Amino acid sequence: MTNRHALIVALSVVALVLLAALPAFAEKFYVQLFTKILIMAIFAMSLDLLVGYTGLVSFGHAAFFGFAGYLLALVTPQYQAASLWLSLAIALAGSALLALAIGALVLRTSGVYFIMVTLAFAQMLYFLFHDTKIAGGSDGVYIYVRPLATIAGWRPFDLENFVHYYYVVLALAVATFLLLSRVLASLFGGVIVGIRVNEHRMRSLGYPTFRYKLACFVLSGTLAGLAGYLATVQFGFVNPDMLGWHLSGSVLLMVILGGMGTLIGPALGALAMLVLEIAFQALPVVGAVNIGKHWQLLMGGFIVLVVLALPNGLIGLLEARPRREEVFRE
Amino acid sequence: MNEAVLVTEGLTRYFGGLAAVDGVSIACERGRVHAIIGPNGAGKSTLVNMLSGDLVPSSGRVTLRGADITGVAAHRISRLGIGRSYQKTNIFLPFTAFENCRLAAQSRLASSMRFFRPARAYRTLAEAAERALAAAGLDARGDMPAAALSHGEQRQLEIAMTLATEPEVLLLDEPLAGMGADESARMVELLRGLRASHAILLVEHDMDAVFSLADRLTVMVNGAVLAGGSAEEIRANPAVQEAYLGEA
Numbered sequence: 001m002t003n004r005h006a007l008i009v010a011l012s013v014v015a016l017v018l019l020a021a022l023p024a025f026a027e028k029f030y031v032q033l034f035t036k037i038l039i040m041a042i043f044a045m046s047l048d049l050l051v052g053y054t055g056l057v058s059f060g061h062a063a064f065f066g067f068a069g070y071l072l073a074l075v076t077p078q079y080q081a082a083s084l085w086l087s088l089a090i091a092l093a094g095s096a097l098l099a100l101a102i103g104a105l106v107l108r109t110s111g112v113y114f115i116m117v118t119l120a121f122a123q124m125l126y127f128l129f130h131d132t133k134i135a136g137g138s139d140g141v142y143i144y145v146r147p148l149a150t151i152a153g154w155r156p157f158d159l160e161n162f163v164h165y166y167y168v169v170l171a172l173a174v175a176t177f178l179l180l181s182r183v184l185a186s187l188f189g190g191v192i193v194g195i196r197v198n199e200h201r202m203r204s205l206g207y208p209t210f211r212y213k214l215a216c217f218v219l220s221g222t223l224a225g226l227a228g229y230l231a232t233v234q235f236g237f238v239n240p241d242m243l244g245w246h247l248s249g250s251v252l253l254m255v256i257l258g259g260m261g262t263l264i265g266p267a268l269g270a271l272a273m274l275v276l277e278i279a280f281q282a283l284p285v286v287g288a289v290n291i292g293k294h295w296q297l298l299m300g301g302f303i304v305l306v307v308l309a310l311p312n313g314l315i316g317l318l319e320a321r322p323r324r325e326e327v328f329r330e
Numbered sequence: 331m332n333e334a335v336l337v338t339e340g341l342t343r344y345f346g347g348l349a350a351v352d353g354v355s356i357a358c359e360r361g362r363v364h365a366i367i368g369p370n371g372a373g374k375s376t377l378v379n380m381l382s383g384d385l386v387p388s389s390g391r392v393t394l395r396g397a398d399i400t401g402v403a404a405h406r407i408s409r410l411g412i413g414r415s416y417q418k419t420n421i422f423l424p425f426t427a428f429e430n431c432r433l434a435a436q437s438r439l440a441s442s443m444r445f446f447r448p449a450r451a452y453r454t455l456a457e458a459a460e461r462a463l464a465a466a467g468l469d470a471r472g473d474m475p476a477a478a479l480s481h482g483e484q485r486q487l488e489i490a491m492t493l494a495t496e497p498e499v500l501l502l503d504e505p506l507a508g509m510g511a512d513e514s515a516r517m518v519e520l521l522r523g524l525r526a527s528h529a530i531l532l533v534e535h536d537m538d539a540v541f542s543l544a545d546r547l548t549v550m551v552n553g554a555v556l557a558g559g560s561a562e563e564i565r566a567n568p569a570v571q572e573a574y575l576g577e578a
Binding site for chain 1: 382383384403404405406408409414416420421422423424425429432433434436437438439442443444445446447448449450452491495
């Protein structure tokens with residue numbers, strides 16, 4: 001283990017302790033902000049499995065995020081709570097099936113075409129919910145009561161309680177991180193990274209690469225569905241924007257900004273983008289200029305700066321040298 | 331007479347109107363090296379690409395141990411026991427030499443849809459990778475990133491990876507390309523050692539290596555077979571001298 005590696009592990013432990021202690025010292029606003037950051041971190045990690053590890057740049061990842069949210073909205077009775085276990089299982093299974101169907105088609109393309117076709121499928125889903133009366137059409141629909149978690153009559157936690165909800169999301173974000181770390185170190189993980197580096201040679205070594213890419217696409221889509229489900233529970237609301245290209249682009253930016261091909265990078269990207277959005281919006285009016293109102297201009301400048309100064313993303317701040325993979329990537 | 335393992339009959343591939351390979355019939359036998367020689371553009375690599383499944387033939391047949399494998403996909407061909415190396419080094423540059431070979435050995439598992447157990451916990455894969463590295467003379471280089479190896483070592487790794495898939499037939503596309511004299515000599519020794527246990531199809535421009543290794547030669551010109559025979563027969567063939575050896 002190198003010193004840098006040890007530093008990253010130490011920083012991760014400190015970050016985890018701080019996150020666990022957050023509700024003890026932070027106001028409700030910040031606990032909810034960090035709930036959202038952790039949800040977006042799950043979303044960004046799921047996308048990085050495709051972009052950074054398998055080399056498949058998806059520009060339609062919001063499709064799975066939003067679809068899981070819509071499934072929760074559709075199975076929730078109007079003024080009653082849905083079962084957490086049942087609705088979560090439906091949302092995850094639904095996004096997995098959607099990823100299987102879309103993946104089976106889009107993975108026949110590669111490169112720029114892959115970017116375009118993933119975008120096209122996500123936009124088809126967007127307009128399906130936007131232009132029909134399903135779940136309130138373009139207005140979306142509210143979920144008045146959050147899902148209920150009961151085990152044989154006992155309620156281990158209450159999702160209406162923002163602190164409880166924060167811990168549920170934190171636990172799931174950590175679980176996602178550990179799951180993906182484990183998968184990436186497995187035989188399957190070796191295959192998908194091999195596909196990114198040299199898919200042609202993988203085929204000539206005897207790997208049917210399509211089915212590995214498809215499995216990866218389904219895993220990624222399912223985890224994006226988990227994030228979408230959690231976001232829907234938090235905001236109590238779904239609308240077609242959850243499926244749109246704007247969100248697909250934002251999460252792709254988080255991955256690139258934080259550092260592709262790592263798991264901590266995308267989480268850092270989610271943190272940076274959501275915190276800066278609020279920080280920039282809070283900037284004061286100077287003379288006739290309302291700086292906060294033009295926060296997107298500042299965000300754009302920040303992104304340009306990071307891309308120029310840190311080609312490996314924010315995670316590059318923690319790494320002495322560029323990663324081996326980056327140096328030799330053709 | 332050894333048994334022919336890999337046989338082609340009238341194998342042809344068109345690119346547009348051009349026949350890059352035109353009616354080639356050859357056979358590879360276990361324990362023998364069958365060399366394909368010919369000037370650039372003769373269709374040698376196209377022939378290898380059809381045998382490895384990288385290209386689908388326009389017509390003709392390929393059989394492996396009597397079974398028709400014409401047009402079968404590359405990953406299936408590999409699993410049937412035909413391994414190939416590439417003219418242009420085609421390895422996983424960011425991975426170590428060991429990881430390259432382990433990934434190659436891993437391809438022999440029925441499936442790599444194994445999501446939880448760490449890859450390094452598979453002892454048999456590690457041993458297979460070490461064996462392949464040793465067979466190719468790279469045992470001291472296992473922990474080096476492939477990108478940091480010398481050109482000759484990368485060529486050896488290319489062979490090591492192919493060996494890690496435990497093929498019965500080896501398709502070697504210019505294994506000596508770009509090598510210095512010492513590296514070439516070592517590679518020739520390596521290939522000589524592989525002959526007994528494999529059927530080898532060798533495409534190579536280095537005539538010294540070809541004549542020292544090959545049991546049988548096929549000379550290709552403009553996609554077609556000009557002549558075939560033992561090294562002595564080819565050397566003595568006036569048409570070959572005129573068309574190919576004379577130029578070289």
